[in-house]
Amino acid sequence: MRIVVNIEKCTGCGQCVESCPFTSIEIKDGKAFINEYCQLCRACLSVCPEGAIIEILEEGDAVETDLSAYKGVWIFAEQREGMAAPVAYELLGAGRRLANELKTGLSAVLLGSNEEQAKELIKWGADKVYHCNDAIFDKFNDEPYSQMLVNLIRTHKPEIVLAGATPIGRSFIPRVAARVRTGLTADCTALEIDKDSGNLLQIRPAFGGNIMATILCPNHRPQIATVRPRVMKRGEYDEGRKGGIVPVSASGITCRTKVLDTIKEASECMVNLQEAEVIVAGGRGLGKPEGFKMLEELAELLGGAVGASRAAVDEGWVAYSHQVGQTGKTVCPKIYIACGISGAVQHLVGMQSSDIIIAINKNPEAPIFDVATYGIAGDVYEVVPLLIKKLKEAKA
C-alpha cells in the first residue's frame, strides 16, 4: 500500500500537513508532498477537503496465508521460582473473554514449575495447559523459552498468543515473533475483537503515553501481544473447573546464556503499593513534604498504601518507589484517592484502571476529574483532615 497525493486535485491548503502525526507531509511548489517519514497511518486521508490524498494498493499487499488453520487463544504463564506470576491470571481473564467471543478454546503454556501450578491455571480459566517441567526452564533464559514456544506454536497453530509485558515477556517474546514471522504488539492496555474481520484489535500507549494506537496484524498468525500487568481483570476462580494438562518435552532445546545468581531488591513499599486495595496518592498540590504525613495517616485508616505523582517525587517530598505512572508503577487498587494531582496522561496510564477513583483538587477543571468516579473540587488541606477526623470518629 502507498499513500499518494493527486496533484491535479491538491490545492496546497496545508490541512494534511497539520494532520500528520509523523510530520511527513510538506508543501512543495504549492502542492502536498509525502516524504519518507510516512508511516501509512492514514490520518491524512479524511482531512483533505479535496479528496486529493488517496491510498493505492500494490501487488503483494494481500498476502495469501491460510489464516483459518490457526485456532484458539493462548496465554504464556510466566513463573518465578516455580510460582505462576500474577500477570498469568490476568491474562487468563483477558484470554477467556477473547476465546468466548471467538467461540474457541483457551490454553496456557507453562515452562518450568510444577503440576500444582498447571492445575491452578485451569481453575483460573484455562481449558488446557501445555506444561514442560524440564529444569532448563527453572531460571529465565531467552533462548530455551523462545525455542520452546516457537515449537509449540508451529505444532498447534494458535490464532492469538498473549504474554505479560514484564521483563521476561518483553525480552523473549520478540524472538518468537521474529522466528515465526508474525507481528507483535508491545505493552497493550486493551484488547478487543474486530466484529467484522475477527482480527485482534491491540490497543496500546505510544509516544510516552501521549497517544494511544490501535494495532492490527491482519495477514499473519498468530497475533501476538504483550499485555501490561495489572490492567486486565482476573477471570473467575472455579475450584471445580476441568481441563487437560499436556506434558511437552524439551528435547533439542539449547541455551547459550546462564543465570549465575538472582538478587532480590524489591523494597517493601513497592510490594505494598502494587498489592494494596486502597492507595492514597499525593501530587505537587500538597505543596510540602508534611502533606505526605497527612496522607500516610489517611492511608493507614483505610488500610492502604501511599502513592505519588512524579512532580511530588521530583520535589523530593517522597521516595521514587512511591511513584505511579508511565515511569513509575502501574497500580490497580479497589480505591485510588488522588490528592492534589492534576492528572497528566503519564500519571493516568499508571492508575486509571483502578476500580474507584476519588479525586480531590482545588481546580475544578483539572483533567484528573475526567477519570474520577467521585470528584471533590476543594483544598486537600481542608478536605483530608476532616475526612481523617470523621473516619476516626466512625471507628471509635
Next chain:
Amino acid sequence: MNIIVCVKQVPDTSEVRINPETNTLIREGVPSIINPYDLHAVEAALQIKEKTGAKVTVITMGPPQAEDALREAISMGADDVRLISDRAFAGADTWATSHALYKAIEKLGYDIILCGKQAIDGDTAQVGPEVAEFLNIPHIAYIRKIEDVGDKTIKVQRLMDDGYDVVESTLPVLLTVVKELNTPRLPSLKGKMAAKKAVITKMDMNAIGAEAGNVGLKGSPTQVKNIFAPQSKVDRKMIEGSVEEQVEALIRELRGLKCV
C-alpha cells in the same frame, strides 16, 4: 573485537502533545534527538573500547536526516557509522526494522551488539531481541551493569521486576541497556570536528542484501489502524456542597464500598 551500536532518531516525546480535535500529534517544533537509551548503549561501547581496544560502529536505519544522529555518535567517539536508508524501508514495524538491521549487521561483522532498552517513540523494546533472533545469537535485555568482558564470554547484571540476575553469555551477544548502566559522555571538541568532516556511508536495500518483501511496510506484519487521545471523557461526578457535606457524602460512598 567489533562492537555495533544500534541507535534510533526519535522525536523528543516529552514535547509531543495530541490535538484533541483531530486526534493527531502536534509535532511542530518538536526536536529530533538520539533515543536517550541508545546514548547509554553508545557510552557502554566506548567504555569497552577503552578497555579492550575494540572498534565501535554505530548504525541507524532511518530517513536521510537520521545522519545527524550518526554525526552525534562520531562526536562522542564512535569509530565508524552506517546509515541504513532506502525509500523501501518506510513504514517498517519492529519485524521489518530488525530484519533490515540484521541484514546490515551481518555484512559488518560483530562480537557485541548494543541496543537501547526501548525507543521512546514506540516504546516497544522489541527490535534488539528480534535482531538477535535473526542473527541466531543470544541476547540479554535490560542490562544495568557490565561486570566483565572476556574473549569468549561476557558477564552482566540484568534488571528484573524484583531485583536483578547475574547472567553470563557466550560471544557474540546482543545486549539492551537501561539508564542505570552509565552516564553518557558529552562530545569532545575533537569529536565535534571529526563529526563535521565525516563522510557518512549509506547502505540501501541492495547493499544490505534484503528482499523487498521483508522490509518496510511490505515486510511488516503489524499495521497501525488508528491513533487517538488517551483518555475517554466520562461524566464528571462531582460531589457538591460545603466541605463538611462533601466529606460526609464521600464517607457514605466509602461505606457502600465496605471500605470503612
